[in-house]
Amino acid sequence: MSGVKTKRSQKAGRVAMPEQAPEARIENFDEVPLGYTDEQARTEAMRCLQCKTPACCEGCPVQVDIPAFIRLIAEGKTLEAAAKIKESNCLPAACGRVCPQENQCEGLCVLGKKGEPVAIGNLERYAAQYASDYAARHGVDGPVKRPASTGKRVAVVGAGPAGLTVAGDLILQGHQVTVFEAFHKAGGVLSYGIPEFRLPKRIVQEEVEQLARLGVRFELNHVIGKATSVHELLGKEGFDAVFLGVGAGLPSVMGIPGENLGGVYLANEYLTRVNLMRAYDFPRYDTPIVRGRNVCVIGGGNVAMDAARTARRLGSERVSIIYRRSMEELPARAEEIHHAREEGIAFKTLCSPLEYLGDEHGMVKQARCQVMELGEPDDSGRRRPVPVDGKEVAIETDLVIIAIGGNANPIVTKQTEGLALNQHDYIAVNENGATSCPGIWAGGDIVTGSATVILAMGAGRTAAQDIHQYLCDGNPSTARCADTA
């Protein structure tokens, strides 16, 4: 493939993953990092010190046994390495790519104190890829032990990482599982939010197909709370337990003038059109998208980076991230910021929109922004951005994408009687993911607000354990039943 570069980082010796070169990749939607070769993976795995008390594991929300899987890669037992990861993380191909490793596992790796931490995410991705290639070549998914059916039925609402984890865990315990998904494709944010160039959709679909082969039923295009209520699932539909993993949803606006002009998108719509509806392939696909020349993306998280890099690939000449704090506070993954800069995305930090102005057709033409400076630290410990009196900038733009976070989607939460919510309208749960309604569990973004893939999966796993206990002894959060001990 052209545009591929392989560089060996010198000093700390971390093996860099080959990537498509920036000038090549802004012309396509193919994945940017290309994956380690066997050789590169083994070299990188060899860097791990195999710590007795591995700090890295503390940073992983689901406690992947990191040194163990890395040792297996170093020994060339990559299939075993993949299985080891899968013990605690059922979507390693996704997590290896999208976990904020610098704040989690890699952030605590001892090697990071002096040099560069072990590339745990890259190795995780490598192991997952190896196992999936192996399965494809040999036509098997590895050994699957399916226990005898318990005759219990579980409904999972939402096919995002939280729901898929619950489905995978419970099918392997012998329960019948049906996943209800509002969209026409499973995967949640992995399908409609995170772009192809960061997480190829085939990876998500493989995972979903694997679950289907295990016996999980998928009912797509089925909106729970509308076509069927949550209580009906437990009632006339005859399910014994329900897990709600419906994700965050409902995006926020800032409430400033001009936000509803033509050419102003909320990031969810922009990304859904491109990723799920394939608007980048219009008119082969029917869904259109506005292709701006001068694009402003408001916000500094992963969603903002994804929107900006997508706009670049759709041919926008100038793409600027507008963020109210400074570079240091950008909440996006370090790799995304790095890739965005390589792709020529401008960062207008300490800048916050005040108003969008439209042309005579009601299409946006300018963003009027307030210049900010950093003041005293706020509750989060980050220095609070404060307006610099009288300093404004006007930015010409024909496409604005707002990526400033979201709120809880009300369809399920507001229509399920007796379901206790927290002060932000997210679902309240106990430490096992059980809600205030007997027989109903919840986890992922609908409990925490927008968080991460791995946290959603962790929440799914916790809830699945509790659901399993409940199904075995009818008593949530109590003693374990025999077959899981």
Place this chain on the structure above:
Amino acid sequence: MSRVLKKTELVPGIWQIEVETPRIAEKALPGHFVVVMADAFSERVPLTIADFDREAGTITLVLMVVGASSLKLSRLREGDDFYAVIGPLGHPSAIRPVERVVMVAGGVGTAPIFPIARAYHEQGVEVVAIQGARSADLLFWTDRLASVSAEHVVATDDGSAGRKGLVTEPLAEVLAADSPKRIGCVYAIGPTPMMKFCAKTTEPFETPTIVSLNSIMVDGTGMCGGCRVTVGEQTLFTCVDGPEFDGHQVDWDSLMSRQKTYHVQEGIAFERMLEAHSNS
């Protein structure tokens, strides 16, 4: 699977489609809509549930061909399956405790207004229906609408049926003649400009006016934010907060400019879709 059971061309370019979809039929109420996809390449298109039959497990859609996606949908044949039908979505119409209600339908808006009119009629409310179209050959469901109305007025742009002129004229007359005041509210469903002018017409009478907005949508479940509209000072989402809103509070100009967002692409897609048909 959601299957096309029956398809009829009511008038040129407007199709009535019976869809077998028992789960949705079971929950459907007047004012609900569905999001449909013809095939895996399709847009997600919102369409109002114009009628439903719980026992047969069917819903009725009435589709006007205006562009590529509606053209594609109109080409589904009896026995074909939709790629997706999702719903019922949105809030159903709130049937208010009024004495008399005016139902103004413009063009294809007759279809969504019919089940609401029927619901009022079944509550014993006196329904005044005003049905408008460009010309006589584009009028449909006049009998159905008349069967649930105490009074039924037809208006066409060219005078080829009923009175000549816009629906706003009979609307103003009905309101002016309503003395003592018995009309509790007005519904206006149809093209955006028609709803806007109906709302302007009722404003001086201070009659609550309900419109059903047809914003551009993607998911239809409150996730994307594409269907947002300005109502009063607030930004609301048509799919989860609507689709019915107070017509006196809607920012019509902003809605209309948002509806034009994809004008150029729509043209391209429509041409391609026509071509695809002539080649097949």
